[in-house]
Amino acid sequence: MPDFRAHFDFDIRFANGGDLSGTGFRLDLPESDLSEAEIGRLLVQHLGLALVDAVELRGLRIVEEPHRGSRGVGDPAGAPVVATARVVDLSHPIRAGLVTYPGLPAPAITPHLTREASRAKYAPGTEFAMDILTMVGNTGTYLDSPFHRYAEGPDLAGLDLSTLVGLRAEVYHLEDAWIPARRGIRPETLADRDVRGAAVLLHTGWDRWFGRPEYGAGAPYLTGEGAQWLIDAGAVLVGIDSLNIDDTESGGERPAHSLLLGAGVHVVEHLTNLRALPPRGARFTAAPPAVVGFGTFPVRAFAEVPA
Known part of the structure; x- marks a missing residue:
């Protein structure tokens, strides 16, 4: 599989003030079809920056080129975390009407705001459900x-x-x-x-x-x-x-x-x-x-x- 790198200039603005610029920057990419926003986030990860407000890339080009070891791409530090433990769920799911202990009331789940009703409150295509859980x-x-x-x-x-x-x-x-x-x-x-x-x-x-x-x-x-x-x-x-x-x-x-x-x-x-x-x-x-x-x-x- 070929390697790919991004070539670009950049401007980074920080949420707590200040900015950072660079020219002629080259960054290893894990794949060739990343969006500009994804490359911007990869740049932030590579530089180890905190409190970034915005990233602007200029003159972005993606070229086939061997990787040089950018942080977060192709090296152990940036490799996906391999689970060292498995997680075992030890809980019973709670559902409406569940009887946990004889004589105690079962939980009741009722809507406070349905998805259908929420559509009038939010932008088109945005909806939420809010429910009320009553239980001992x-x-x-x-x-x-x-x-x-x-x-x-x-x-x-x-x-x-x-x-x-x-x-x-x-x-x-x-x-x-x-x-x-x-x-x-x-x-x-x-x-x-x-x-x-x-x-x-x-x-x-x-x-x-x-x-x-x-x-x-x-x-x-x-x-x-x-x-x-x-x-x-x-x-x-x-x-x-x-x-x-x-x-x-x-x-x-x-x-x-x-x-x-x-x-x-x-x-x-x-x-x-x-x-x-x-x-x-x-x-x-x-x-x-x-x-x-x-x-x-x-x-x-x-x-x-x-x-």
């Missing part, structure tokens, strides 16, 4: 902050992002480690790992029933003793792909929530696709919006797994 915070895959359980605890806006983003994930694959007669996950099941500073993700396989009546009864959970062990071991976050981190059939007691949130350990419930993660080596993220006075909200939970 406990919808889909969501995170509980301490405020969810304790009035004096940090709300969503008070959470430290460093405890929610890029956490080392310790994934316990427990599909065969619990039985209906003993649904609780105990400390002994968790004690083989160093979980200090980690997101502990409990893969029970219960997510296969999500959105179906079977999801609401007989679900696995974390015992109070298991929660205390994770606190003492230094876990930062605990997530589960089940109905609840607690046993919802225990008559209203919530020891896992009370202990974890009281200790500042975040809780993420209704995860999914944990089977796609290795026991160790992934990085977990689950960050909610910073809503003041709110204790729980859906997250887009995901894990980055080394390729």
Whole structure:
């Protein structure tokens, strides 16, 4: 394949004042059919310029000519970024009518501005949709902050992002480690790992029933003793792909929530696709919006797994 270069003079104006001009400039091109605007942006990238307001090229010619190593074209620094990790989505999609937890209201999505109505507000060919989402915070895959359980605890806006983003994930694959007669996950099941500073993700396989009546009864959970062990071991976050981190059939007691949130350990419930993660080596993220006075909200939970 032949190489191509652009020959031109240029004038660059900066948004914060000042300008830069050049004559007889030559720039390697990745292909021959770039527009003048695309070549202008390539020039900005090559020169490493910031706060550019406008680029004007004069006397532009594109010629077949061997590359000379322009930054951003044909060299390692400008080569496309090769992904070093795959991203695994661990969240259930939210849709109108979704039942996350039996007895809680399903989300409703209604239009505020339809695309058809927006056409009267914008230039021809320009349209937007704006919708209203009404839902309880406990919808889909969501995170509980301490405020969810304790009035004096940090709300969503008070959470430290460093405890929610890029956490080392310790994934316990427990599909065969619990039985209906003993649904609780105990400390002994968790004690083989160093979980200090980690997101502990409990893969029970219960997510296969999500959105179906079977999801609401007989679900696995974390015992109070298991929660205390994770606190003492230094876990930062605990997530589960089940109905609840607690046993919802225990008559209203919530020891896992009370202990974890009281200790500042975040809780993420209704995860999914944990089977796609290795026991160790992934990085977990689950960050909610910073809503003041709110204790729980859906997250887009995901894990980055080394390729």
